[in-house]
Amino acid sequence: MSCSGGKMKLDSFSMKKLILPLVIFLFCGFANAQDKIPTQPNILILLADDMGSGDLGCYGGAARTPNLDTLAANGIKFNNSYSGAPNCSPARVSLLTGRMPARSGMYSYRPPEHAMHMAGEELTMAEVLKTKGYQTVHIGKWHLSSLPQNPEFNQPQPNEQGFDYSLGTENNAEPSHFNPINFIRNGVALGEVPGYASQLLADEFQLWFKTERKSDQPFFVYLPFHEPHAKIVSPPELIANYPDVDPKSANYFASIENLDIAVGRVLATLKENGLDKNTLVLFASDHGSYRMGSNRDFRGLKADVYDGGIRVPLIVSYPDAFPGKRELDETVWFPDLLPTVSKLVGAKLPKDRAYDGMSLLPLLKGGRLKTRKQPMLWFFYRGSPEVAMRHGNYILTARSNDSTPRTHGLSDLDMPFIENFEAEFFELYNVVKDPSQKHDLAYESPEKLGEMKSRYLALFEATQKDSVVWEGLPAYGSAKANHDKPAEFLRNQERFLDK
Numbered sequence: 001m002s003c004s005g006g007k008m009k010l011d012s013f014s015m016k017k018l019i020l021p022l023v024i025f026l027f028c029g030f031a032n033a034q035d036k037i038p039t040q041p042n043i044l045i046l047l048a049d050d051m052g053s054g055d056l057g058c059y060g061g062a063a064r065t066p067n068l069d070t071l072a073a074n075g076i077k078f079n080n081s082y083s084g085a086p087n088c089s090p091a092r093v094s095l096l097t098g099r100m101p102a103r104s105g106m107y108s109y110r111p112p113e114h115a116m117h118m119a120g121e122e123l124t125m126a127e128v129l130k131t132k133g134y135q136t137v138h139i140g141k142w143h144l145s146s147l148p149q150n151p152e153f154n155q156p157q158p159n160e161q162g163f164d165y166s167l168g169t170e171n172n173a174e175p176s177h178f179n180p181i182n183f184i185r186n187g188v189a190l191g192e193v194p195g196y197a198s199q200l201l202a203d204e205f206q207l208w209f210k211t212e213r214k215s216d217q218p219f220f221v222y223l224p225f226h227e228p229h230a231k232i233v234s235p236p237e238l239i240a241n242y243p244d245v246d247p248k249s250a251n252y253f254a255s256i257e258n259l260d261i262a263v264g265r266v267l268a269t270l271k272e273n274g275l276d277k278n279t280l281v282l283f284a285s286d287h288g289s290y291r292m293g294s295n296r297d298f299r300g301l302k303a304d305v306y307d308g309g310i311r312v313p314l315i316v317s318y319p320d321a322f323p324g325k326r327e328l329d330e331t332v333w334f335p336d337l338l339p340t341v342s343k344l345v346g347a348k349l350p351k352d353r354a355y356d357g358m359s360l361l362p363l364l365k366g367g368r369l370k371t372r373k374q375p376m377l378w379f380f381y382r383g384s385p386e387v388a389m390r391h392g393n394y395i396l397t398a399r400s401n402d403s404t405p406r407t408h409g410l411s412d413l414d415m416p417f418i419e420n421f422e423a424e425f426f427e428l429y430n431v432v433k434d435p436s437q438k439h440d441l442a443y444e445s446p447e448k449l450g451e452m453k454s455r456y457l458a459l460f461e462a463t464q465k466d467s468v469v470w471e472g473l474p475a476y477g478s479a480k481a482n483h484d485k486p487a488e489f490l491r492n493q494e495r496f497l498d499k
């Protein structure tokens, strides 16, 4: 708390000289005593990378996840939660900014040395919480700009997006989750660090907590793990816990178990310090898994806008204020998180930009969620279909009539496709009755289709007006645009076109 806020009117210079120091002393002394117990909750966001909505034990999955299962059992477990995108960078933008990622021009994964990034003008959750006196920390995968700074691009670093402290990687832990060589702490490269990425992040949280945390300030810690994104390396003793599945799956499940152990260590630090009750903990994955069988019965995988690509687990815990031991079926998504957190701490969001979610606070406190006015919309240019929109129980998907294979690394030919995107083929699903999206209702429910199409057109047009047109993109067909894996992109593009 600042000591400069006291509004004292003093008649003369001498009065100021005598009284002001005393007033400042008393005021600051009082403020510090009050601040010993922060009334604002701490906020901890834990994010898995590429983990499916069905991988955790508490969601029926095969991975051993006792810490997250306990968090869900005692807290709030959401059964119908969505990311803001089927892919890393845009999903993170939707979580941190409360906006559909297309509005900020994050159309896809951000490739290395690429112009696309989260612009400095975006207001992140960290920046919002700083206005309420929060210490703000990022520990983990960043994937929103070059990290560390690349002078050729000069893109905003974590400290320019509201984070006081940062340990992270630009994208994945390299060369794998084991002994990563690309961790950057507050702009300084650490070189090779021995250990598994998830445990290194838990170590960093504990280090920050011990050395940097100020007990008179609430904290916001954003902790996006690297697991179970490929390339996976898991501890052999955890792989041994899955003798009945193929080695690749065993490695994958062990990677999630390793993440769960790291989560357990972070939560234990809160408990040991008496902070577990006054901390809002959110756990999710950034989007669906690339692994068949990991996305419950939902259709599709990572990079699809069918539900398999965009459904995520969501667990919320805040024992001091949110009644626990609940499972909720309400449909929620990442852009709801910023309005929720802002409302919780009494921060106002600016009126100069569009927000795409709504506060979940009434629901979390035990009441009902207001009716959602704006549908949820996903746009991913290199999927097919490219668009999905959920409104009520229905999902509309939209596909262009352009069979040009799209590139992983947002190229100079992808940009005009995004700018001028036109949907020609629509599908309609009732995802409450048909969660696997097997039964297309487009022909048998023309009225519903028409209503959903007009909602889609209005919302998509508004989003397009906001969107960013990047310059200096890699040439279509170049290795940089394709990220050296053209076969994978062709396969992704063709997956649904021939059905």
Ligand SMILES: [Ca+2]
Pocket (backbone or CB within 6 Å): 049, 050, 087, 088, 229, 286, 287
């Ligand atoms: Ca991811």
